[in-house]
Amino acid sequence: MANTIYDLAKAAGVSIATVSRALNDHYAVSEETKQRIRALAEKMDYQPNARARSFARQKSGIVLFITDLFRNVAFVNPHMFEIMTGISQYLDEKNYSLLLKHATPKDAPQTIKELMIREQADGVIIHAAVLSKALAGTLHHLDVPHLVIGKPDFSTPICWMDVNHEQAGQKAAAYLLDKGYRRMAFLMGNRETDKISAARREGMLHLFAEEELSFTTLYGDGTYESGPRLCEEALSMKERPEVLLCTNNYLAMGCLQVIRQRGLSIPRDIAIMTFDNYPFSMLARPQLTAVEADMYDMGQEAARFILRKIRMPELQTQSFCTIPRVIEREST
């Protein structure tokens, strides 16, 4: 059994109250006593029991991160773990801990409700992978410090943050127009369900409209397999695009394959650009120009927000976005 505050108090010849104050840097303890007690604590390898402390303080110093953790998720969605890494890093700095919990979209409301009523954690960050209207309702009712990562596609008063996808689209368009490209094709996923790409497209439309230009959008399913097909489609247009803008790396790789087969040179004959820096854009040959959002940074922002919300529950901010940037490489 580890030393308790009583052991330390006895050894120091003071009361446990004084020990507690000394370790928590309370003003009403003489500097000399503080020093003495701290030195002794160090010597005795004393650390305050976390369970007793959180019980007494009525707070756990823990932030919950809830998401859908299925097999292969780390390969399918490393971005999520990069966000988590950012969160962990910031919490660490502030002496908070990160508790990771799995949920499915179906059971997430119940899971969160249980954990938060139990007061396992002081606040909760939820990945949009498990977001639903039911969950938004639960969050709203529980009135617990929370933040959803990913913009809800329905109207709700809950707090969320996301990458500004529209701005990402604008940045991509601005970059390409600036480079002198005029004929562009945008390759994305499903017309109805690929909301993220749709937001990017909005941003691009906006910028192209300013120049009184337009571009073609080709819809697929966002997979590697649909890449070659969409690429063929783009190459066989009467006015061949000067640049293909892909909504993800897999599409871009698919395009690369077709372009290579046709013996076309990149970027001379046709340029290519992609959203996301991961997982191939720097490894493809030629290396791909990409629009990247900093997930690590986003995680840190999320953590910063939730800690503020924990400290000041009346905080009014509801939502905010982070801004992506263009990484120029060889393909444009």
Add this chain to the structure above:
Amino acid sequence: MANTIYDLAKAAGVSIATVSRALNDHYAVSEETKQRIRALAEKMDYQPNARARSFARQKSGIVLFITDLFRNVAFVNPHMFEIMTGISQYLDEKNYSLLLKHATPKDAPQTIKELMIREQADGVIIHAAVLSKALAGTLHHLDVPHLVIGKPDFSTPICWMDVNHEQAGQKAAAYLLDKGYRRMAFLMGNRETDKISAARREGMLHLFAEEELSFTTLYGDGTYESGPRLCEEALSMKERPEVLLCTNNYLAMGCLQVIRQRGLSIPRDIAIMTFDNYPFSMLARPQLTAVEADMYDMGQEAARFILRKIRMPELQTQSFCTIPRVIEREST
């Protein structure tokens, strides 16, 4: 403030002891009373306060996962997060939680010591990324339920688990020999530091020796950039290998590039095989035959072990390995 056990006891007209027993399924409570109290708990949205409970029980129901969480780690090492996912999944089943904590190899011993003396968690799983002799010493002294993921490269009594890399090498060799390949080149990283590849090589040597065969090993630095160079080297050998076995996907991609340039056909002119299924082997064209270790499964095993160790600290098992498998694809 949420309902406490006192509220529930009052509402049910029983003592808090009975409520506690009913909720913890104690034998000495009539089935009827249990039902009644549980129904009431449900109705009142009562959940026992996690902090009070862990304080009273003297255990937190938390397992710590400690690793080095640097920027881009999710892209560089998704395997680690896949392990984490497996851990989380298993802990969930057993009503345990996973606390994620960052450490560097330098501060890990101190971090772990602090957290475990504080009794934040009931046990700790440590990724080999932060393992050191100092850390092994700390673990040994603390005498706390622990498991290191990754085989220590020094002698120590601490508990660890790892993929059986030697067996992975054997499996790869067995597969290739079985396919009829006889001349093989193994492309790996640094001769001194790439321990994992060295273990694989041992396994391969073993199997080749049985057939009175041998193979060539080419050393590089394990990066994508070294791939083409090693590949050229292999192709220009007086007796050209029939198959290139790469220790990771990056090397394999580098090889693919050179082979394609030379207009060689895979697997007719030369076959290619790689360790790891990630990140490209299924996306490369042709798709690459690979030796894969199931990280998710390994995570589950790790969690199972740590929970057993928590329940039975005297458990003697020190180490164990998981077995990789070959995924056959088009490149061999």
Add this chain to the structure above:
DNA sequence: TTGAAAGCGCTAACAT
């Protein structure tokens, strides 16, 4: 500046 003592909400030993 320090100490005594009352919680914090639960579990579990002991009593009935």
Add this chain to the structure above:
DNA sequence: ATGTTAGCGCTTTCAA
């Protein structure tokens, strides 16, 4: 089968 009560190890109020 149920109730009473003593902890669990800290923080914090109140008193000195």
